[in-house]
Amino acid sequence: MFAELLQISIHQAQGKEILFYVLVGLFLFLAIIRQLFPKYFNDLFRLFFGTTLKQRHLSEQLGQTPLPSLLLNLFFYISAGLYLSFWLERVRLNPFDSFWWLVLYVIAVLVIAYLVKFIALQFMGWLFKASDAAASYIFTVFTINKMAGIFLWPLLVLMAFSTEQVYITAQILSWVVLAGLLLYRIGLSYRVVRKQIRVSGFHFLLYVAGFEIAPLVVLYKLFLLNFN
Template identity: 40%
Template sequence: MTEHLFLRPVKFFLFIALLFCGLTGQAQAGSDSLLLNDSIPQRNDSLQKDTLAIAPPVQKDSIKISLQYPFASDSFLYRKRLFYSFTNPVRYTVSEKSWVGKDVIFYSVVALLLTFAFIKNSFNRYLSDLFSSYFRTTVRQRQIKEQLLQSPLPSLFFNFFFLFSAAMFICLLMRYYALAELLPFWQLYAYSLGGLAVIYGGKFLLLKFLGWVFQQSGTTDTYIFVVFSTNKILMVKNTGVKATSKAKSKKKVLITQPRPESDKSPYFELERKYDVALDFHPFIRLEGIPAKDFRKQKIDIAAHSAVILTSRNAIDHFFRVCEEMKVAVSQDTKYFCITEAVALYLQKFILYRKRKVFYGADGSNKSLFDVINKHKANERFLYVCSENQQDSEITGWLKTNSCDFSLAFMYRTASNDVQEILTKNEYDVICFFTPSGVKSLFDNVPAFKQNGTVIGAFGGNTSKAVEDAGLKLEIKAPQPQAPSMVAALEKYLATTVQKK
């Protein structure tokens, strides 16, 4: 009963709910709610008008004035500090400094020094001759020219080095006196080098032209030589002082022959090896006897089958006379020479064949006699010699051994003027090669005293002439251990150097 009373209100409530739902569904089916006007009224878009289009008013920067006056702003900041206040701070204006080094000048000078070292080591002989010739007053201008002009390549290198070093000096001088501060170093150096080249090149061409116009080429050439030699001395003046003082302590050797043309001569090797100073001055000169005077000797050259030659001069004058007299030397002619060096010189005139050319084993007369003795039976000999200097030992042997021979005087010797050289220089060693050289010594200095000077002689006749003149002979050639004067001189210097 109680359960029945409880369900009645529930049913009534459900009925009312269903009725309400039905009425609502009918109302929606009658019309589309999407066709009705929007209950929310339309309003204008607030973003339609760009508020940024209107420029905001410019406000005055309160910091701008302070930035224009930084010191004032600094003072302002310093004054507002809580614990300290700077009313007038001290300020310094410092300019920025740029570093300017001298590395270019330093490396340029180093390059010049290395260049000079290379040239000096490559042509040491030339530099030594330059200072020796320049500071020794006994050497005449003509002799200086003959000695130094034989080496044009080192002369050219030293002339170029003078231009480079002089340009460097001018460049540094102008920098020191602030005459060209705006120009870079290399540009100033190039201008200095070009200016010197133009000055000296123009001077050289002008002198050559004037010498050609006025026919004074010898005078202008001598002046040019002196000028350029002076430039080289100035270029290395410090080195020159040392070289001169060093040369005074060297042994001085006088060779009484012309200076060798080649720098590869064994004399120069000897000079470098033992650190000695060699001077070359011929004591004699040879004068060829003309063909018309030779005919007076009534010698038939073509009738002789063998020729005895004791020097290169004899070879030169033999073929000179043959050419002047239009004499054709037979290809079967045999040549007997004093040394192998003389024999090899024959290559200048004939086709060298061993079966036609003979020479002594050690360069002595005895070895030459041994060779001649093997062929004397079938040969007729022509001994070419000087008019006033024939080897008496050779002629005596030919007579003693019944050889068929003729003396052919094709040249004569004359003494050179070497008095100035001998009186103003003190030589430790003097080497002679002919008896005429010994005669020339006393022709120039009749009162010559040896006074410890070492005398060397090449050849038996030369040795005899030295001893006959009352001189002490200490270096003698040829010998088995010293077949040449160079070998004999080296043997003496080796012993002398060891004693030092």
């Protein structure tokens, strides 16, 4: 029996060397960002957890340091790309011969989707003369994305190198974390935007449904139609 368990463990470990190095490299990438930009990293966590009363001052400081922001956005795209690729691979919706082609495809889709969203929000802010509100909303969205990327990394490790039961537990935990972050982002965005323009909670929820949730549903349906 011990020999059978050993064979199963060896079999499960095979073929994941590249994934191991990618996850280690991702962790080192985050550590380098933390080492090079400690103040940005600390301010990001303070802003997210609300441990300071100087929220506006911190937001302005974070907005004035584009390089660490860009690097953490990249970290989010890679983490989210791996996470979604794990799920697509598990439900057998990988249209490519290689898992890594799927990862690159998903990352590219995420980058394009957020780029389009960024341009659309900037245009709407200019069109309705609410550029400050649009900028605040964009800042909030990408701040939550950065934290999501950081929170996803340990869950990616569990999902990549664990037993079936641990994988399911990690996946459920990831759903809870992402749902919590989404609700937190919606609430925080509403508070931030409401300080700058007059908008009701109902109209803001309509925007969230039409501009946040609907595109995700459309992308999911298109993916199923093209690759199922």
